[in-house]
Amino acid sequence: MKVNDFERMMAIGLSRRAILKTGASLGAVAAAGSVLGPFGAVYAQDASLRSQILQVPGVGKGSPTDADWQKVGEMCLEATKKNVKQGEFAGVELSFMGLNNQNLHNVLFRGFLKPWEEYTGAKITWIDLAQADYNPRLQQAIATGTVDFDILEMGAPFEGDVCGKGLASEVPDWVKAQIDMDDYVDYLKAPVGTWDGKTYRISVDGDCHNFNYRTDYFADADLAKAWKDEGHEGEWGVPKTWQKVQEVTKFLKGKSIGGMEAVGYLDAPKAWGGFGFYFLGSRATAYAKHPDDKAWLFDVDTMKPRINNPAWVRAIQDVIDALPSEAGDQLNADPGTTAFQQFLAGTGSMVSWWGDVGASARTSDSSVVGDTIGFDILPGSDDVYNSKTGQWDKLASGPNHAPNMAYLGWGVYVMARVDSDEKRKKAAWSAAAHLGGKDLALWTAAYPSGFQCYRKSQFDIKEWVSAGYDEAFISSYLASQLNSYNHPNAAIEPRIPGIFQYYSVAEDELAKIFAGQATAQAGADAIAAAWEKITDQLGRDKQIALYKASLGA
Amino acid sequence: MLHTIPQSLGPVERMIVPPGSARRGKLLLVAATVLLFGVLLAQITDVAGVTSFGFVSWRPLLSGYIIWAGALCAAQVMIRGEAGQRAAFVLPAVLFTVAMVVFPTVFGLYIAFTDWNLSAVAGRRFNGLDNLRTLFADRYFWNALLNMVYYVLSVLVQYAIAFGLALLLNAEIKARKFFRVAFLLPLMLSPVAVSWMIGKSLMEYRFGPAATLARHLGWDNPAFFSTPWLARSSIIAMDAWVSIPFMMILLLAGLQALPSEIKEAAKVDGASGWQSFKEITFPLMLPVSITVIILRVIFQLKLADIVINVTAGGPGGATDTVSSFIFREYRDRSNVGYGTMLAEFYLVIIIIFVALILKGASRWMQRDN
Numbered sequence: 001m002k003v004n005d006f007e008r009m010m011a012i013g014l015s016r017r018a019i020l021k022t023g024a025s026l027g028a029v030a031a032a033g034s035v036l037g038p039f040g041a042v043y044a045q046d047a048s049l050r051s052q053i054l055q056v057p058g059v060g061k062g063s064p065t066d067a068d069w070q071k072v073g074e075m076c077l078e079a080t081k082k083n084v085k086q087g088e089f090a091g092v093e094l095s096f097m098g099l100n101n102q103n104l105h106n107v108l109f110r111g112f113l114k115p116w117e118e119y120t121g122a123k124i125t126w127i128d129l130a131q132a133d134y135n136p137r138l139q140q141a142i143a144t145g146t147v148d149f150d151i152l153e154m155g156a157p158f159e160g161d162v163c164g165k166g167l168a169s170e171v172p173d174w175v176k177a178q179i180d181m182d183d184y185v186d187y188l189k190a191p192v193g194t195w196d197g198k199t200y201r202i203s204v205d206g207d208c209h210n211f212n213y214r215t216d217y218f219a220d221a222d223l224a225k226a227w228k229d230e231g232h233e234g235e236w237g238v239p240k241t242w243q244k245v246q247e248v249t250k251f252l253k254g255k256s257i258g259g260m261e262a263v264g265y266l267d268a269p270k271a272w273g274g275f276g277f278y279f280l281g282s283r284a285t286a287y288a289k290h291p292d293d294k295a296w297l298f299d300v301d302t303m304k305p306r307i308n309n310p311a312w313v314r315a316i317q318d319v320i321d322a323l324p325s326e327a328g329d330q331l332n333a334d335p336g337t338t339a340f341q342q343f344l345a346g347t348g349s350m351v352s353w354w355g356d357v358g359a360s361a362r363t364s365d366s367s368v369v370g371d372t373i374g375f376d377i378l379p380g381s382d383d384v385y386n387s388k389t390g391q392w393d394k395l396a397s398g399p400n401h402a403p404n405m406a407y408l409g410w411g412v413y414v415m416a417r418v419d420s421d422e423k424r425k426k427a428a429w430s431a432a433a434h435l436g437g438k439d440l441a442l443w444t445a446a447y448p449s450g451f452q453c454y455r456k457s458q459f460d461i462k463e464w465v466s467a468g469y470d471e472a473f474i475s476s477y478l479a480s481q482l483n484s485y486n487h488p489n490a491a492i493e494p495r496i497p498g499i500f501q502y503y504s505v506a507e508d509e510l511a512k513i514f515a516g517q518a519t520a521q522a523g524a525d526a527i528a529a530a531w532e533k534i535t536d537q538l539g540r541d542k543q544i545a546l547y548k549a550s551l552g553a
Numbered sequence: 554m555l556h557t558i559p560q561s562l563g564p565v566e567r568m569i570v571p572p573g574s575a576r577r578g579k580l581l582l583v584a585a586t587v588l589l590f591g592v593l594l595a596q597i598t599d600v601a602g603v604t605s606f607g608f609v610s611w612r613p614l615l616s617g618y619i620i621w622a623g624a625l626c627a628a629q630v631m632i633r634g635e636a637g638q639r640a641a642f643v644l645p646a647v648l649f650t651v652a653m654v655v656f657p658t659v660f661g662l663y664i665a666f667t668d669w670n671l672s673a674v675a676g677r678r679f680n681g682l683d684n685l686r687t688l689f690a691d692r693y694f695w696n697a698l699l700n701m702v703y704y705v706l707s708v709l710v711q712y713a714i715a716f717g718l719a720l721l722l723n724a725e726i727k728a729r730k731f732f733r734v735a736f737l738l739p740l741m742l743s744p745v746a747v748s749w750m751i752g753k754s755l756m757e758y759r760f761g762p763a764a765t766l767a768r769h770l771g772w773d774n775p776a777f778f779s780t781p782w783l784a785r786s787s788i789i790a791m792d793a794w795v796s797i798p799f800m801m802i803l804l805l806a807g808l809q810a811l812p813s814e815i816k817e818a819a820k821v822d823g824a825s826g827w828q829s830f831k832e833i834t835f836p837l838m839l840p841v842s843i844t845v846i847i848l849r850v851i852f853q854l855k856l857a858d859i860v861i862n863v864t865a866g867g868p869g870g871a872t873d874t875v876s877s878f879i880f881r882e883y884r885d886r887s888n889v890g891y892g893t894m895l896a897e898f899y900l901v902i903i904i905i906f907v908a909l910i911l912k913g914a915s916r917w918m919q920r921d922n
Contacts, residue, residue: 139887143671271865329758329776498672504885515869539674
């Protein structure tokens with residue numbers, strides 16, 4: 001159904017629910033082989049609903065608004081209706097805690113859940129938190145026993161803190177069926193989302209850092225000629241290894257493209273509430289994550305940090321070496337700056353980030369790069385450090401790639417405090433299931449939402465193309481994610497309590513290193529010493545056990 | 554005729570305490586105190602696992618305290634009559650301060666001597682002087698404290714500018730009222746808004762007007778936050794922009810309160826403008842100036858918001874402040890015990906520092922007089 005047809009039906013007084021109900025009924029008849037034939041099929045197929053929601057508001061038609069989020073929420077309500085009667089949760093009040101980064105996350109959830117509230121009769125109150133305030137708010141609630149929320153948007157790294165302390169409610173079977181949990185990409189299946197064999201999480205996001213680059217840079221004839229003239233090895237093209245990323249970044253210093261200053265890779269040296277550490281991690285995994293070893297951040301048996309081993313030190317040194325060739329104020333750039341104020345605003349040719357960059361490139365008002373960006377899994381390395389032998393190995397298969405599964409995606413969790421009241425429990429899980437629905441997932445991956453693909457069903461290129469995406473663009477974008485998720489040497493983040501404390505301390509030391517106050521090795525040694533202290537403070541034995549569990553070791 | 558006021562009469566007729574009232578008052582106070590300590594004991598034994606009342610929070614103790622406070626006020630009136638009434642006017646403020654300031658400070662002192670990381674399995678543990686030892690060896694804390702010295706010294710420059718502006722606005726200039734309001738506007742802005750409007754927009758490297766202007770003026774790389782001294786100066790400039798109006802308005806009030814006769818007499822005696830300022834205005838303004846500087850120094854010691862928003866303490870800790878460091882220790886690392894030790898230690902430093910300034914200023918003023 002076209003959006004304008006949809007709007008016209010609205011104008012003549014048909015409710016969205018009625019339209020969908022009619023569509024579903026007609027579809028049922030059509031599926032049974034009735035004479036309605038192709039007419040029924042138009043409304044019947046799930047594919048029809050999926051293509052309809054992708055037209056809200058339409059790719060290239062600016063950023064979605066609250067009205068669009070509500071519209072999509074309404075259109076995706078059918079799954080809820082199969083398990084919940086109208087008005088079944090009248091009188092139930094639930095509290096939902098989540099983020100409001102970039103005016104996304106909770107801001108969208110409000111819109112998605114408004115039709116759900118109208119249908120079920122439940123009411124949701126919201127606790128919105130900035131990214132940096134999220135961790136302390138959650139930790140305080142856990143430590144002081146003041147969990148004042150029923151539903152929680154949370155990343156898998158915190159599962160040790162929440163699920164390990166018995167604060168979460170187990171996902172009921174009817175919810176697993178409603179959201180089709182088997183559709184999750186493999187790396188988000190157990191043990192992620194589970195604790196002691198029980199499932200606690202509804203995924204709404206899958207996470208990995210991918211490599212975003214400007215296609216116009218690497219198709220530019222003048223740059224290609226200059227590359228050759230300067231005697232660089234190989235053809236001018238998208239770097240496949242971090243060694244090449246370094247070379248290209250230094251090469252671009254002082255060059256111009258389209259009359260503008262050319263800039264290579266964009267590092268994020270400024271602290272970002274612990275989240276900035278992921279970006280050094282993306283540079284380091286290819287050096288530090290050996291295919292024969294699941295661990296890459298700590299030694300499994302001792303929790304001895306690897307941050308000061310030659311692999312990580314090389315990654316830190318790479319940043320030090322590249323910074324003078326990057327933008328003039330790069331030292332004051334955090335990841336929010338590199339993605340949204342630099343790369344999407346036209347500065348820089350390469351950046352590692354979550355899927356938000358690709359999702360925003362053509363659907364956000366603030367993006368100027370449009371279709372001139374391409375995607376790949378994170379660059380590899382010609383050699384990889386082997387922690388067991390202390391040697392750099394060159395793999396027979398070629399460069400070592402190790403996509404960084406940074407943060408493992410956002411999920412929705414229900415707190416155990418609702419378990420004592422069946423009505424509240426069902427209401428909370430129904431709300432969570434609505435947000436984790438299969439069709440809604442397609443929309444959140446296609447538009448700015450803070451979430452990227454996490455289901456196998458989201459990788460159907462045809463759906464994206466019919467929504468208005470350029471085929472080459474979206475194929476490249478989705479492939480970068482799917483190939484990261486399915487990579488045999490993916491670097492999986494430890495789900496251990498206090499992981500952001502490690503990252504935060506590292507950010508402080510890294511800031512000093514990047515400002516020239518310490519060498520890469522001395523700074524890395526300082527980080528390692530600080531990490532050892534944190535491990536001791538949190539309880540080494542417990543951390544080791546949880547780290548092993550998170551690696552499936 | 555003698556017009557004398559008998560000694561026994563005050564401005565308000567004394568209230569006579571009825572017989573039995575004092576006894577009932579004492580009884581009330583004892584009952585409320587027993588209730589308070591009973592609830593306290595019940596809550597402590599509940600937390601310790603000795604009893605199982607099932608308290609979910611410390612709210613019952615708070616209720617007990619409020620009841621005890623009410624009983625204390627009532628008992629004062631019942632026992633002491635008029636004197637009790639006078640006490641009842643002050644007691645709510647005292648009890649509120651005890652609950653909201655004294656108790657948290659003392660409780661904070663206890664927390665400061667514990668190892669309490671919110672993610673730790675062991676929970677809160679008393680760890681003696683460990684936090685203090687960590688603090689003395691903490692390079693980040695001492696770096697932040699050194700930065701505070703620079704930030705505090707900048708108050709003197711802010712004072713000089715504020716004094717100049719106050720003199721200007723005190724003079725007979727055109728549109729004086731407009732300028733008075735205009736110069737006050739930055740004070741009305743939240744420092745967080747200033748961080749975004751100026752630090753992250755006007756001074757933004759790529760499209761910020763300040764950066765563009767700097768390029769036109771020949772500065773190729775107008776990165777305001779990428780080298781230590783430039784970043785520190787930029788933060789100081791932003792902070793000054795918000796704070797100078799505060800100093801200016803207090804100094805302006807002081808200038809307007811100066812007797813004009815002295816300046817007119819100096820003018821008649823042929824004193825130049827500079828002589829008049831140096832010998833009359835500045836000395837007369839010293840008490841106001843000292844007050845203004847001390848207030849600003851106290852505010853400056855709490856500087857955090859602009860730093861957190863614009864530089865996050867960087868580059869390499871060059872703009873870090875003690876408050877922003879404490880904020881990180883709490884917020885990002887959930888390190889409550891050590892964070893509280895930092896805050897309590899900093900409080901002691903501030904108290905000593907401000908006391909010394911006050912003492913020094915007092916001596917200087919006396920010597921001047």
